[in-house]
Amino acid sequence: MLDIIVSVLTRTxxxxxxxLLATLGEIVAERAGILNLGIEGLMxxxxxTAFIVTFATGNPWLGMLAAILMGTLLSSLHGFVCISLRANxxxxxxxxxxxxxxxxxxxxxxxxxxxxxxxxxxxxxPGLSDLPVVGKILFNHDWYVYLAIVIxxxxxxxxxxxxxxxxLRSVGENPKAAESQGIAVIRVKxxxxxxxxxxxGMAGAFLSTAYSGSWNEGITAGRGWIVVAxxxxxxxxxxxxxxGAYLFGGIFVLQFMLQPLGVSPNLLAxxxxxxxxxxxxxxxxxKSGQRRMSAPATLGEPYVRGGR
Amino acid sequence: MNxxxxxxxxxxxxxxVDVKANRDINxxxxxxxxxxxxxxxxxxxxxxxNILYGLYRPDDGEILVNGEVVKLRNPKDSMRVGIGMIHxxxxxxxxxxxxxxxxxxxxxxxxFFPQRTLRKRIxxxxxxxxxxxxxDKPIxxxxxGEQxxxxxxKALSRxxxxxxxxxxxxxxxxxxxxxxxxxxxxxxxxxxxVILISHKLEEILNICNRVMVLRKGLLTGEAxxxxxxxxxxxVMMIGRQIAAAYPKADINPGDVVLEVTGxxxxxxxxxxxxxxxxxxxxxxxxLGIAGVSGNGQQELxxxxxxxxxxxxxxxxxxxxxxxxxxxxxAHTLGITHVPEERIKYxxxxxxxxxxxxxxxxxxxxxxxxxxQMNYGAIKDHAGKLVDSFQVDTPSINVRVKNLSGGxxxxxxxxxxxSGGPELLVAAHPTYGLDVGATEYIRKQIIELRDSGGxxxxxxxxxDELFMVCDRIAVMFEGRFMGQVTPESxxxxxxGLMMTGSTIQEE
Numbered sequence: 001m002l003d004i005i006v007s008v009l010t011r012t013x014x015x016x017x018x019x020l021l022a023t024l025g026e027i028v029a030e031r032a033g034i035l036n037l038g039i040e041g042l043m044x045x046x047x048x049t050a051f052i053v054t055f056a057t058g059n060p061w062l063g064m065l066a067a068i069l070m071g072t073l074l075s076s077l078h079g080f081v082c083i084s085l086r087a088n089x090x091x092x093x094x095x096x097x098x099x100x101x102x103x104x105x106x107x108x109x110x111x112x113x114x115x116x117x118x119x120x121x122x123x124x125x126p127g128l129s130d131l132p133v134v135g136k137i138l139f140n141h142d143w144y145v146y147l148a149i150v151i152x153x154x155x156x157x158x159x160x161x162x163x164x165x166x167x168l169r170s171v172g173e174n175p176k177a178a179e180s181q182g183i184a185v186i187r188v189k190x191x192x193x194x195x196x197x198x199x200x201g202m203a204g205a206f207l208s209t210a211y212s213g214s215w216n217e218g219i220t221a222g223r224g225w226i227v228v229a230x231x232x233x234x235x236x237x238x239x240x241x242x243x244g245a246y247l248f249g250g251i252f253v254l255q256f257m258l259q260p261l262g263v264s265p266n267l268l269a270x271x272x273x274x275x276x277x278x279x280x281x282x283x284x285x286x287k288s289g290q291r292r293m294s295a296p297a298t299l300g301e302p303y304v305r306g307g308r
Numbered sequence: 309m310n311x312x313x314x315x316x317x318x319x320x321x322x323x324x325v326d327v328k329a330n331r332d333i334n335x336x337x338x339x340x341x342x343x344x345x346x347x348x349x350x351x352x353x354x355x356x357x358n359i360l361y362g363l364y365r366p367d368d369g370e371i372l373v374n375g376e377v378v379k380l381r382n383p384k385d386s387m388r389v390g391i392g393m394i395h396x397x398x399x400x401x402x403x404x405x406x407x408x409x410x411x412x413x414x415x416x417x418x419x420f421f422p423q424r425t426l427r428k429r430i431x432x433x434x435x436x437x438x439x440x441x442x443x444d445k446p447i448x449x450x451x452x453g454e455q456x457x458x459x460x461x462k463a464l465s466r467x468x469x470x471x472x473x474x475x476x477x478x479x480x481x482x483x484x485x486x487x488x489x490x491x492x493x494x495x496x497x498x499x500x501x502v503i504l505i506s507h508k509l510e511e512i513l514n515i516c517n518r519v520m521v522l523r524k525g526l527l528t529g530e531a532x533x534x535x536x537x538x539x540x541x542x543v544m545m546i547g548r549q550i551a552a553a554y555p556k557a558d559i560n561p562g563d564v565v566l567e568v569t570g571x572x573x574x575x576x577x578x579x580x581x582x583x584x585x586x587x588x589x590x591x592x593x594x595l596g597i598a599g600v601s602g603n604g605q606q607e608l609x610x611x612x613x614x615x616x617x618x619x620x621x622x623x624x625x626x627x628x629x630x631x632x633x634x635x636x637x638a639h640t641l642g643i644t645h646v647p648e649e650r651i652k653y654x655x656x657x658x659x660x661x662x663x664x665x666x667x668x669x670x671x672x673x674x675x676x677x678x679x680q681m682n683y684g685a686i687k688d689h690a691g692k693l694v695d696s697f698q699v700d701t702p703s704i705n706v707r708v709k710n711l712s713g714g715x716x717x718x719x720x721x722x723x724x725x726s727g728g729p730e731l732l733v734a735a736h737p738t739y740g741l742d743v744g745a746t747e748y749i750r751k752q753i754i755e756l757r758d759s760g761g762x763x764x765x766x767x768x769x770x771d772e773l774f775m776v777c778d779r780i781a782v783m784f785e786g787r788f789m790g791q792v793t794p795e796s797x798x799x800x801x802x803g804l805m806m807t808g809s810t811i812q813e814e
Contacts, residue, residue, distance in 0.1 A: 050768070094481065112524070121591050134624050161420060161421050161423075162419050162420055162421075162422065163411055163414075163417045163418070163419050163422040164419065166327070166408050166411050166412050166422065168406070169401070169404065169408075170401045170404065170408075170412050172398070173401045173402070173403055173404065174400070174401045174402070176399060177399035177400060177409075177412070178401075178412060178413065179383075179402055180363075180393075180395070180399045181383070181399075181412050181413025181414070182382065182383050182384035182387065183412070183413045294403075
């Protein structure tokens with residue numbers, strides 16, 4: 001029994017990692033007022049990019065870098081369309097998803113079914129990794145798992161306790177006020193979207209070069225959409241992203257564990273969305289909750305500089 | 309240790325697409341002075357100050373600080389030389405705390421834990437000027453007066469020597485206004501200078517050392533405060549010459565068309581906007597409503613046209629009550645509406661001209677029968693409107709958004725009055741239009757009156773009201789301060805009523 005629990009928790013942390021990375025990115029973008037529905041496409045492109053680069057060089061770190069770069073690049077396209085051209089963010093995001101899935105399908109075709117020579121290595125922490133139970137659950141993972149946690153804490157700190165965070169949040173809440181204090185609103189928005197894209201690409205890289213070690217189409221399996229829901233579930237807070245990512249990661253694991261026992265995986269697959277609705281409902285019912293829940297005030301709205 | 313001893317704006321001009329907002333304006337202010345900038349809405353006060361704050365660039369003219377020319381390309385430049393501005397609508401992030409708002413874009417705020425370091429600075433400033441706020445409260449929990457204090461602290465923390473305040477008292481209670489004035493006096497005795505934009509004469513007289521008056525983009529007067537009184541200021545603000553009235557058929561007003569009794573209406577913010585107001589409009593009569601905008605005119609218009617629910621009071625249109633906010637019922641009763649925001653509420657910009665020409669009547673014969681639109685009749689109607697109301701358009705098959713403001717307004721007016729309305733409610737019908745379109749629209753309104761219609765005309769343009777109306781009521785804070793006829797009234801009287809003084813009716 002203990003073995004099963006340890007196994008479930010270990011795999012939960014692993015399954016939550018890509019969700020955590022991409023959700024953190026989406027939170028950064030949305031805090032600046034840009035909705036990015038292209039996460040699924042960005043993750044998928046990140047996954048294929050990382051796979052190809054790792055396959056060619058044998059170095060999964062280079063694969064990760066390439067995936068981050070690709071995510072940044074693709075999301076800057078979304079930024080250009082939404083920020084500079086002020087197009088509809090929903091439409092552009094959906095287009096980005098389709099574009100990303102298309103690109104990754106095309107590029108990944110020759111690599112389907114081929115195993116990766118070198119996967120992302122594990123981080124062994126002497127002493128800690130050997131601990132019974134805890135060591136297995138917490139301290140016996142690959143680098144991505146720890147990087148995600150470090151990045152998450154860093155983003156939480158930056159958003160909450162630095163002037164940079166205040167700038168980011170203000171741009172999403174009231175860009176006019178930010179502009180009147182001399183903030184380059186457009187630049188902040190671009191940087192936020194591109195950061196978000198980079199993290200989505202990194203999440204994809206984890207899937208192909210650490211989690212599975214192979215490439216196949218549909219590798220993201222709807223995780224990009226869970227991320228969009230998760231961002232709301234987390235109430236746009238990095239702390240909430242940790243909770244949500246590992247919770248939803250656990251649901252992912254349970255899908256496989258409970259299937260042999262006759263529990264339909266479809267039932268569990270809908271849990272992330274159901275729980276997001278539930279969060280919206282619970283917070284929506286109380287007045288103070290509504291305030292805490294509310295999305296960045298200008299989320300999805302194009303910003304016109306110096307509008308008269 | 310003030311950096312601005314003397315600031316000068318020389319020959320400032322600024323045009324927007326079709327409006328000259330500022331024409332060759334000179335302004336000087338020196339340390340310790342409180343300068344009042346007086347003028348009606350649209351006189352160009354805010355534009356001038358936005359230029360000074362680096363938000364707009366002037367087409368012409370220069371700005372000098374202590375005798376040296378400075379270039380103010382953006383708010384950062386202005387802040388750097390020591391200019392701070394507090395907008396009418398506060399530039400605050402509602403969900404953030406006072407500290408976070410002050411830290412936003414503040415060069416001296418440290419990267420890590422900026423809130424912690426700023427707290428001390430805020431306390432110092434609070435103590436020095438009596439600016440009492442809780443630095444850890446989110447903005448949405450603060451009253452308007454407290455939010456304004458946050459804005460002042462924000463400006464002072466950035467070492468603003470010259471503070472521009474745009475209509476600072478419009479959101480304040482009388483007590484808060486007094487507190488604000490105390491703060492401003494403290495600041496001026498400490499060597500700060502203040503430019504106060506206002507259209508309230510009493511405030512200007514109360515707090516300022518000097519006053520400048522703008523009208524239609526021009527500087528029309530400048531004086532030390534001891535040299536003027538309310539009457540003089542009113543004349544400067546409104547202008548002396550009134551254009552001659554348009555010729556009108558010599559007809560006495562007929563039966564009562566619209567009768568409003570004891571109307572109370574709240575604004576969107578839940579504050580009383582119209583207070584126990586009564587009025588009557590007759591056949592063959594144009595009743596004008598004068599007043600600085602924001603004194604309940606908009607809410608009054610919306611209530612009469614069935615867009616807003618009154619709290620109490622009655623509206624009788626030819627004896628039939630309009631007791632709910634029901635725009636269709638208002639329409640069927642014969643009330644037509646030329647709305648203030650013509651693009652937003654007067655037309656559907658993306659529909660074609662002929663489709664717009666029958667809005668509200670599209671469901672009536674002959675424009676439709678049962679479920680089918682009769683496009684033949686609609687296009688005929690649109691063609692006739694375009695001809696008889698001189699709408700300048702390549703065809704009736706264009707999207708209305710491509711027409712100019714004047715032509716859109718002619719189309720709206722034509723659509724509204726071509727059905728022979730009992731009552732036309734026109735809000736600022738010539739605002740922002742060129743001379744030709746303005747004259748045409750005024751003449752059409754008079755023609756409607758001559759042919760038996762009743763008109764309620766809301767305008768801020770006193771010239772317009774004097775030229776067109778049979779009677780003028782002056783609205784202030786939701787009430788009528790008095791009713792006059794254009795022939796037997798002076799600009800001074802109207803000006804005083806517009807700023808809240810009543811006059812005895814003979």
